[in-house]
Amino acid sequence: MPDRADISYFGAGPALLPTDVLESAAQALLNYQSTGLGIAEHSHRSQYAADIINEAKADLATYLDIPDDYEILFMQGGGSGEFSATVYNLVGAWVTRKKAEILKQMGVQDEKEANQEELVSALKKAIDSELKLDYLVTGSWSLKAYQEAGRLIGPEYTNLATDARKANDGKFGKIPDESTWSLSKSPAMVYYCDNETVDGVEFPKFPAALGPNSEGERPIVVADMSSNILSRRIPVENFSAVFFGAQKNMGSTGITVVVIKKSLLPPACPQPSPALMRKLGLPVPPVIFSYETIAKNNSLYNTLSIFDVYIAGQVLKKMLNVFPENKVDGQEAVANQKAKIIYDALEAHPGVYRIVPDKSVRSRMNICFRVTIDGDTDGSEAKFLKGATARGLTGLKGHRSVGGIRASNYNTISVSSAEKLADFIKSFAQQ
Incomplete structure (x- = not known):
């Protein structure tokens, strides 16, 4: 049974949430601000609700x-x-x-x-x-x-x-x-x-x-x-x-x-x-x-x-704490770094991987590609997904309407997780 820390989840949504936000949300769901009631039990007309909304805004x-x-x-x-x-x-x-x-x-x-x-x-x-x-x-x-x-x-x-x-x-x-x-x-x-x-x-x-x-x-x-x-x-x-x-x-x-x-x-x-x-x-x-x-x-x-709304507010507070000076610009730099790590790994092996969108419009958030070895795409992608899961890299299957592989690089994906995926991309191509 894998622990939460063992998994790098690249699902397209619902996406990974920060563990510390989930831990505080779990406590708030049980007993919010020592009121004896969980946050989901308080009236949406209460001052607690108004404060949560106003702070998040x-x-x-x-x-x-x-x-x-x-x-x-x-x-x-x-x-x-x-x-x-x-x-x-x-x-x-x-x-x-x-x-x-x-x-x-x-x-x-x-x-x-x-x-x-x-x-x-x-x-x-x-x-x-x-x-x-x-x-x-x-x-x-x-x-x-x-x-x-x-x-x-x-x-x-x-x-x-x-x-x-x-x-x-x-x-x-x-x-x-x-x-x-x-x-x-x-x-x-x-x-x-x-x-x-x-x-x-x-x-x-x-x-x-x-x-x-x-x-x-x-x-x-x-x-x-x-x-x-x-x-x-x-x-x-x-x-x-x-x-x-x-x-x-x-x-x-x-x-x-x-x-x-x-x-x-x-x-x-x-x-x-x-x-x-x-x-x-x-x-x-x-x-x-x-x-x-x-x-x-x-x-x-x-x-x-x-x-x-409370969870969203906690995510925002966390991001403001991580990037207190440059705010969204700080997160943008990290997002770009992670996307580059993954795209560079794919581009290094053009005989195995084909990035789906044109380079001029590649998404930093949803990295879509196909895997083909010896002319076999379906079998190669099945092997890729199986190997990735064995390494704790999950949520990589492409949308049902287009197939392929999709690595969603949302804000909660760490640089370390992006590097783990890039390492697997390289090792799979070299096998």
């Missing part, structure tokens, strides 16, 4: 240098839930902005003063001719998000601004040159996945094509950062919203974090009424997917898993 803002004009939300539903929530909320924000433009054209300031039939008619016309959601599809998860948008509001309102498969013989593994992207003129949002867990593709930096225009105006950019958040510095001010599941780099399964510009929330941008959205033929979000509702209630509209 403050520590996340400190670690990532999140500006004051952003709100942090803790939600449920995972990344897949956010595929829907982003559509609901950003389409609603677009309708609010468009309604303000139309009211100005009508010469009225208050919606109640406007002719309602004329207003609805003008909005419908604008929706039919202008409403677009742009998607950069570079892997399996951004593809799912694009498909969900089409399911919710109709494919006529979605724009496949780029499809990476067209640049890579029908498979994911590259990011098409930005000059080829067909971005809409003024989309409700431009959506992309910063790191594709299944396909091992990561944007090397924020796309220049999504920067401010000549007048200094920025598009509404939304990014899924579920698998690389906290691993590198991100230009938060370039995004209108960022979301990520906690279960890869920040905690356990059960909570999803949304970092959103306050200008997309009331009072600056209240969501349209459900009655108006129905008249316009647009979807109304379930209340638990309403950013406006979650923000108004400090993430406590419904019964949030405070235990999972």
Whole structure:
């Protein structure tokens, strides 16, 4: 029976958690702050819960240098839930902005003063001719998000601004040159996945094509950062919203974090009424997917898993203690070091290993490769996985949709574990 210290777990998620965080969480689950009750038993309306949420928000803002004009939300539903929530909320924000433009054209300031039939008619016309959601599809998860948008509001309102498969013989593994992207003129949002867990593709930096225009105006950019958040510095001010599941780099399964510009929330941008959205033929979000509702209630509209927020908060505190001065920049340096160790080992034996994505977009978090010896891939990969497990290197099997090997290099993977994997990669190739 292996001990926890004997295992280097490279699973894609849920991911490895720091042992000391689990130990403190175990105690908190039994008796939190000497209250005689575990943290999972305290009411989500209690001051304990509010303090846990507020501390986690403050520590996340400190670690990532999140500006004051952003709100942090803790939600449920995972990344897949956010595929829907982003559509609901950003389409609603677009309708609010468009309604303000139309009211100005009508010469009225208050919606109640406007002719309602004329207003609805003008909005419908604008929706039919202008409403677009742009998607950069570079892997399996951004593809799912694009498909969900089409399911919710109709494919006529979605724009496949780029499809990476067209640049890579029908498979994911590259990011098409930005000059080829067909971005809409003024989309409700431009959506992309910063790191594709299944396909091992990561944007090397924020796309220049999504920067401010000549007048200094920025598009509404939304990014899924579920698998690389906290691993590198991100230009938060370039995004209108960022979301990520906690279960890869920040905690356990059960909570999803949304970092959103306050200008997309009331009072600056209240969501349209459900009655108006129905008249316009647009979807109304379930209340638990309403950013406006979650923000108004400090993430406590419904019964949030405070235990999972606590774990995330403890992970953040640990990272701030490890990197008190350079914060996320310190972790980024370590992530890059570990990725280099593993990629160098693979590149040293090109006759055995084939790294799946193009070198220009290789993920630092999910290192995807194939193993082939004497023309046999399936058998070679089975032997590789068996040998790795015997050395305590687990969680390396690739996603069921693509196969192969995948080493997920999340923040809790130590440099020592990366070196152990690299040593096995070398020894397996030399056998």
